[in-house]
Amino acid sequence: xxxxxxxxxHYNDLAKAKGPGTKESTYAGILFQALLMVGERxxxxxxxxxxxxxxxxKLLYPENAKKNAPPTGIALA
Numbered sequence: 689x690x691x692x693x694x695x696x697x698h699y700n701d702l703a704k705a706k707g708p709g710t711k712e713s714t715y716a717g718i719l720f721q722a723l724l725m726v727g728e729r730x731x732x733x734x735x736x737x738x739x740x741x742x743x744x745x746k747l748l749y750p751e752n753a754k755k756n757a758p759p760t761g762i763a764l765a
Contacts (some may be wrong), residue, residue, distance in 0.1 A: 692732025
């Protein structure tokens, strides 16, 4: 879990450095949402898995979701 926590911090530091509205800031928001949805341990595990596979986390939405529908899950993309 140490590596996942480091990755989480790294992406948040990038977002702070680049500022609002950047892809780094958007990704940090996705990671924070994942933290709220699945908890710290699972988010860090997913971050480690994504890093090993050269992927990122993404939020999942229902197929027929309305514009402001909340996400329903997290996946690697």
